[in-house]
Amino acid sequence: MEIVSDQQRKRIHPHKFTLWVAIASILMMFAGLTSAFIVKSNLTGWKDIDMPKVFWYSTAVILVSSVTVQAALRSFRQREMRQYRSLIGVTLVLGILFVILQWFGFKSLWDQNVKFTGSAGAGQFLYVIFGLHAIHVIGGIITLLVMFLKAFFGKVKLYSSVPVEVLATYWHFVDILWIYLLLFFIVIG
Amino acid sequence: MSESIHIHPGSTAHDAVHDDHHHGHHEQSFISKYIFSQDHKTIGKQFLITGIIWAIIGGLFSVLFRLQLGYPDQSFPILETFFGHWAEGGTIKPEFYYALVTMHGTVLVFFVLTAGLSGTFANLLIPLQVGARDMASPFMNMLSYWFFFMASIVMIASLFIHTGPASGGWTVYPPLSALGQASEGSKLGMDLWIVAMALFVVSSLLGGLNYIATILNMRTKGMSMTRLPLTIWALFFTAVLGVLSFPVLFSGLLLLLFDRNLGTSFYLSDIVVGTDILPNEGGSAILFQHLFWFLGHPEVYIILLPAMGMVSEILSVNARKPIFGYMAMLGSLFAIAILAFLVWAHHMFVTGLNPFLGSVFVLLTLLIAVPSAIKVFNWLTTLWRGNIRLFPSTLFAIGFVSLFISGGLTGIFLGNSTIDIHLHDTMFVVAHFHIVMGVASMFGMFAGVYHWFPKMFGRYLNSTLGYIHFWVTMIGSYLIFWPMHYEGLAGMPRRYLDKSIWKSFNQFGDLDKMITVVSIIVFAVQLMFVFNFFYSIFKGRKVTTTNPWGANTLEWTTPINPGHGNWTGEIPEVHRWAYDYGKDGREFIPQTEPVGANESKH
Ligand code: HEM
Ligand SMILES: [Cu+2]
Numbered sequence: 103m104e105i106v107s108d109q110q111r112k113r114i115h116p117h118k119f120t121l122w123v124a125i126a127s128i129l130m131m132f133a134g135l136t137s138a139f140i141v142k143s144n145l146t147g148w149k150d151i152d153m154p155k156v157f158w159y160s161t162a163v164i165l166v167s168s169v170t171v172q173a174a175l176r177s178f179r180q181r182e183m184r185q186y187r188s189l190i191g192v193t194l195v196l197g198i199l200f201v202i203l204q205w206f207g208f209k210s211l212w213d214q215n216v217k218f219t220g221s222a223g224a225g226q227f228l229y230v231i232f233g234l235h236a237i238h239v240i241g242g243i244i245t246l247l248v249m250f251l252k253a254f255f256g257k258v259k260l261y262s263s264v265p266v267e268v269l270a271t272y273w274h275f276v277d278i279l280w281i282y283l284l285l286f287f288i289v290i291g
Numbered sequence: 292m293s294e295s296i297h298i299h300p301g302s303t304a305h306d307a308v309h310d311d312h313h314h315g316h317h318e319q320s321f322i323s324k325y326i327f328s329q330d331h332k333t334i335g336k337q338f339l340i341t342g343i344i345w346a347i348i349g350g351l352f353s354v355l356f357r358l359q360l361g362y363p364d365q366s367f368p369i370l371e372t373f374f375g376h377w378a379e380g381g382t383i384k385p386e387f388y389y390a391l392v393t394m395h396g397t398v399l400v401f402f403v404l405t406a407g408l409s410g411t412f413a414n415l416l417i418p419l420q421v422g423a424r425d426m427a428s429p430f431m432n433m434l435s436y437w438f439f440f441m442a443s444i445v446m447i448a449s450l451f452i453h454t455g456p457a458s459g460g461w462t463v464y465p466p467l468s469a470l471g472q473a474s475e476g477s478k479l480g481m482d483l484w485i486v487a488m489a490l491f492v493v494s495s496l497l498g499g500l501n502y503i504a505t506i507l508n509m510r511t512k513g514m515s516m517t518r519l520p521l522t523i524w525a526l527f528f529t530a531v532l533g534v535l536s537f538p539v540l541f542s543g544l545l546l547l548l549f550d551r552n553l554g555t556s557f558y559l560s561d562i563v564v565g566t567d568i569l570p571n572e573g574g575s576a577i578l579f580q581h582l583f584w585f586l587g588h589p590e591v592y593i594i595l596l597p598a599m600g601m602v603s604e605i606l607s608v609n610a611r612k613p614i615f616g617y618m619a620m621l622g623s624l625f626a627i628a629i630l631a632f633l634v635w636a637h638h639m640f641v642t643g644l645n646p647f648l649g650s651v652f653v654l655l656t657l658l659i660a661v662p663s664a665i666k667v668f669n670w671l672t673t674l675w676r677g678n679i680r681l682f683p684s685t686l687f688a689i690g691f692v693s694l695f696i697s698g699g700l701t702g703i704f705l706g707n708s709t710i711d712i713h714l715h716d717t718m719f720v721v722a723h724f725h726i727v728m729g730v731a732s733m734f735g736m737f738a739g740v741y742h743w744f745p746k747m748f749g750r751y752l753n754s755t756l757g758y759i760h761f762w763v764t765m766i767g768s769y770l771i772f773w774p775m776h777y778e779g780l781a782g783m784p785r786r787y788l789d790k791s792i793w794k795s796f797n798q799f800g801d802l803d804k805m806i807t808v809v810s811i812i813v814f815a816v817q818l819m820f821v822f823n824f825f826y827s828i829f830k831g832r833k834v835t836t837t838n839p840w841g842a843n844t845l846e847w848t849t850p851i852n853p854g855h856g857n858w859t860g861e862i863p864e865v866h867r868w869a870y871d872y873g874k875d876g877r878e879f880i881p882q883t884e885p886v887g888a889n890e891s892k893h
Contacts, residue, residue, distance in 0.1 A: 116504045116508040116509060120428060124496075124500055127535065130536070130538040133539070134542035134585070141578055141581070148573055219554035219570065220554070220570050220571070222572065226557065
C-alpha cells in the first residue's frame with residue numbers, strides 16, 4: 103500500500119479534473135464547427151432550414167434527464183442504493199429516448215429535402231454538429247449502462263461517489279451543450 | 292492491475308479511494324509488463340521506439356526523393372526496387388514525388404515529433420519529476436499509446452494500397468484532397484490519412500488530458516508549481532495547446548471526410564474536373580485552411596516546447612549553474628502558448644486575406660519574437676561562465692539553441708506579409724521550418740535521449756558515437772537547409788519535382804546535388820545513432836549510481852531501474868526548486884534536501 107502525501111487531499115480529484123479538461127477540449131471541437139458555420143453562412147449559395155419540431159421534444163427529454171441524474175447522485179451520496187439504481191435507469195432510458203428523437207429530427211429534415219449532396223447550407227452543418235453531439239450523448243449512455251449494470255450485478259460495494267459525480271457532470275455538460283447548439287442554430291442559422 | 296491506492300488522511304471518504312486494487316508484488320506477465328503496460332515509463336519507451344521506427348521510414352522517404360531532386364535526369368534502379376510502378380525505370384513520377392513529400396511531412400510532424408517526442412518524454416518525465424507513482428489515469432495513458440499504434444497501422448497500410456498514400460501535402464488542402472477524381476493520392480489513400488489522423492487526435496487528447504491532470508493534481512508534497520522543473524512546465528503548455536487545438540483539426544477533417552464521401556459542400560464550390568461540372572456550391576476552401584492552421588500553428592509549438600523544456604533542464608545541469616531567469620522562462624512559455632493561438636493566419640497571407648486583418652496577424656506574429664528572444668537570452672546566460680560539461684546531451688542542447696536562433700530569424704522575414712508574398716511556397720519556407728522546428732526539435736529529442744537514457748534503461752549510450760552523431764548532424768543540417776534560403780529567395784517553389792523549365796534555377800544544380808549528398812550522409816549517421824540506441828539497451832555501460840549526472844530533480848532519487856510505482860519507499864518530499872547548482876560552494880543540491888539555516892537565497 104502506498105501513501106500519497108496529504109497535500110493532495112485538498113485538491114480536486116484527478117478524474118474530475120480530467121473531465122473538466124476534456125470538456126474544454128470537446129468545446130473547442132464544437133467551437134471549430136460553429137465558427138465554420140458563421141464564416142460559411144455569409145457566403146453565396148447558403149440555404150437556411152426550418153428547425154423540425156422534434157428537437158423541442160428532445161430538449162425537454164434531455165433537460166429532465168439532467169434532473170434525474172442529479173437526483174441519482176444525491177441518493178448515492180445518501181447511500182439509498184435502490185433509489186439510485188432506479189434513477190440511473192430512468193436517466194438511461196431518457197438518454198436513449200433523446201437519441202431516438204434526434205434521429206427523427208434528422209429524418210424529418212431529410213424528408214424536407216435537406217440532403218448531403220448539392221450546395222452548402224445550414225442543414226449539412228446541422229447533421230454534422232447535432233450528429234457529433236449525439237455521439238457524445240451515446241458515450242454518456244454507455245457509461246450510464248455500465249454504472250447501471252455495476253449497481254445491479256457488481257460484486258464490489260461502491261463507496262466512492264467520484265465516478266457518479268464524473269458521470270453527472272458529463273451528463274449536465276452534454277445537456278448544456280445541446281441547449282447552446284440549439285440556440286445557436288435558431289439565432290444564427 | 293498495479294495502480295496505487297491513494298490514502299488521504301483526514302479527507303472524506305468520497306475523494307479518497309482511487310482504485311480498489313491492492314498494489315501487491317504480483318508476477319507480471321510479459322504482456323502486461325511490456326505490451327499492454329500501464330507503467331508510464333514503459334509507455335514512454337513504447338512511444339520512443341515507435342517514434343524511432345517512424346523516423347527511419349519518414350527520413351528514408353526524404354533521402355529517396357532528395358536523390359531525384361539532386362539528380363533530376365538520372366535514374367536510380369534502387370528507386371524502382373523500393374517503389375515499383377511509381378518509379379518505373381528508376382525515376383520517381385511527379386505524382387508519387389508529391390505523395391512522398393506528403394508522407395514525409397505527416398510522419399515527421401505528427402508521428403515522430405509529436406507522438407515520439409512529447410509521448411516519450413511527457414510519459415517518462417511527468418510522474419518522475421513531479422513525484423507521482425504514475426499518471427492520473429494509467430489506463431487512459433495506455434489507451435493513448437494504443438490509439439497511436441492504430442493510427443500508425445492505418446497510415447502504414449495507406450502506403451501499400453494500389454492508388455498510393457495521400458498526396459496533397461501534409462496540410463491536405465481541399466479541393467485537391469476532397470476530390471478523388473483529382474489525383475490518385477486523393478482516393479483511398481486520403482481517406483486512410485484522415486482516419487489515421489483522427490485516431491492520432493484521440494491518442495493525443497487521451498495523453499494530453501492525463502499530462503495536465505497529473506501535473507496539476509499529483510505533485511508530491513512541497514512541489515509547488517514554481518518548484519517544477521522547466522521540462523514539466525514545457526510539457527504542461529504543450530499538453531494544453533494540444534488539448535485545445537487538436538479538436539479543431541478533428542472538426543476540419545470530419546467536414547473533409549463528409550465532402551469526400553457524402554457529397555456535402557463544406558469546402559467545395561464551382562468546380563470543374565476535366566469536363567465534369569460538380570454540383571457543389573457555396574463551399575469555401577479557405578475555411579479548411581482556417582481550421583487547419585488553427586491547429587497547425589499551435590502544432591509547431593507542440594513540437595517545439597518539449598524540446599525547449601528539456602534543453603533548459605539539460606543546459607542548467609551540465610553548465611552546473613542555475614537556469615537563468617526561471618520566472619522569465621515560465622512567462623515566455625506562457626506568452627508563446629497564448630500567442631500560438633492568435634497567429635494562424637500568417638500561413639494564409641496570400642489567400643486573399645483582407646490586408647488590414649493581415650496586418651493584425653503580422654503584428655501578433657512578430658510579437659512571438661519577444662518571448663523567443665527572452666528564452667534565447669536566458670539559455671545563453673545560463674551557459675555563460677558555467678563549468679560546462681560537454682556531453683553529447685549538452686552539445687545537442689547547444690545545437691538546439693543555435694538552430695532556434697537561425698530559424699527564428701527567418702521567421703521574422705516570413706512574418707511580414709509583404710515579404711511573404713514573395714517567399715510564400717518557396718524553398719525559403721522549407722528552410723525556415725526545417726531549421727526551427729524539424730531539426731531543432733530533433734536536437735531537443737536527441738539531447739533528451741542522451742540525458743535520460745540511463746534512467747530509461749539503466750545503461751549509458753556510447754559517447755564517442757554520440758559525438759560523431761552530433762557533429763555530423765549539426766554541420767550537415769546547416770549544409771542541407773541553409774542553401775535552401777537562397778533558392779527560396781530566388782523564387783524556387785517548394786513541392787515541385789522538376790524545375791528544369793525555369794532556366795534561372797539551373798544555377799542551383801550543383802547546390803542541389805550537394806544537398807542530396809549531405810542528406811545521405813546525415814541519414815546514415817542517424818542510423819548509427821539507432822544502432823547505438825539498441826546496442827546500448829542491451830550492451831551499454833551499466834549505470835552504477837542513482838544520480839549519474841549530479842542532477843537535482845526527483846527522477847534521480849529513484850532506484851537505477853525503478854519498478855512500477857517508481858519509489859520503493861515513500862515518495863520524497865520537495866524542499867526547493869530544481870536549479871540549485873553551484874550554490875554555497877556545493878556543486879548541486881537535490882530538490883529533496885531541506886533548506887539549511889544559513890543557506891543563501893537564490
Ligand atoms: C519568430 C518566430 C516565427 C515567425 C515570425 C514565423 C513565421 C512564419 C510564417 C509567416 C510562416 C508562413 C510562411 C509561408 O508559408 O509563406 C511560417 C511557416 C512555418 N513555420 Fe514559422 N515562424 C516562427 C517560428 C517558428 C517556429 C518556432 C516553428 C516551429 C517550431 C515554426 C514552424 C513553421 C512551419 C512548420 C512552417 C511551415 C508550414 C508549411 O507551410 O508547411 N515557425 N513561419
Ligand atoms: Cu505558424
